Amino acid sequence: MARAKRETRKIRSPALLHPAKSAKERPTTRRRATTSEAPYHHGDLHDALLGAAERVLERDGLAGLTLRAVAREAGVSHAAPTHHFGDLTGLLSELAAIGFRRFNAAMIAARNSETHPLLKGLANAKAYVGYAQAHPGMYGLMFRTERLDMSRPSLHEAATASFEGLASAVGAGRHEKLSGEELTLDQAAAISRAWSLVHGFTMLLLDGRLQDILRRLPAGTEVDQLLDAMLRSTVPRPVGTN
Numbered sequence: 001m002a003r004a005k006r007e008t009r010k011i012r013s014p015a016l017l018h019p020a021k022s023a024k025e026r027p028t029t030r031r032r033a034t035t036s037e038a039p040y041h042h043g044d045l046h047d048a049l050l051g052a053a054e055r056v057l058e059r060d061g062l063a064g065l066t067l068r069a070v071a072r073e074a075g076v077s078h079a080a081p082t083h084h085f086g087d088l089t090g091l092l093s094e095l096a097a098i099g100f101r102r103f104n105a106a107m108i109a110a111r112n113s114e115t116h117p118l119l120k121g122l123a124n125a126k127a128y129v130g131y132a133q134a135h136p137g138m139y140g141l142m143f144r145t146e147r148l149d150m151s152r153p154s155l156h157e158a159a160t161a162s163f164e165g166l167a168s169a170v171g172a173g174r175h176e177k178l179s180g181e182e183l184t185l186d187q188a189a190a191i192s193r194a195w196s197l198v199h200g201f202t203m204l205l206l207d208g209r210l211q212d213i214l215r216r217l218p219a220g221t222e223v224d225q226l227l228d229a230m231l232r233s234t235v236p237r238p239v240g241t242n
Helices: 002-017 019-025 042-060 067-074 080-085 088-112 117-134 136-142 153-173 185-206 223-232
Strands: none
């Protein structure tokens, strides 16, 4: 028996020196079950964890988004999220940065689809609400400042770009360039008014508080039609548009 054990150790010792090779040769019955068909490579585990976190967030809400829940979703050890993000705040901040980047990309594409400054502003607002409807969990996280580390470079850069985009859209409607760095009181008021309008509408929509208004409208009236009518009532209608 002792001899058999020594021979077993001799066979297994090369695997200890080359763990990557042994992982392939290890019986599948002893492998940890994962949510994907293939194990993650070290370089893409960071992104895989963020993808898992987004799925948990949209499915279970912010209250259900914990480091352990993310690890389970990704099919990795409970220590993996801590290793990559430090703590839950770090994970949430990196996830919010992704949300802001996608959010910004959607609004940029919407603005670029129009030529008239006022129509650009309308398109920007619709893209804002559309993103929130498609990704309510992510949108809610992006504006939960108390859960985020806004000094984290990736999040600070993405959030700043979002504000700059808003300032630019408002400035285009006013026929002036607004950088967002230095504003007059009137310019700040214009940005705040536009942001409050669209953000307030978005929150009422996500909370289901607009249903009572929608049911009073003519049959077939959709949310986007209500939004469009609301936005158009706040700005002068460009000549030649409906």
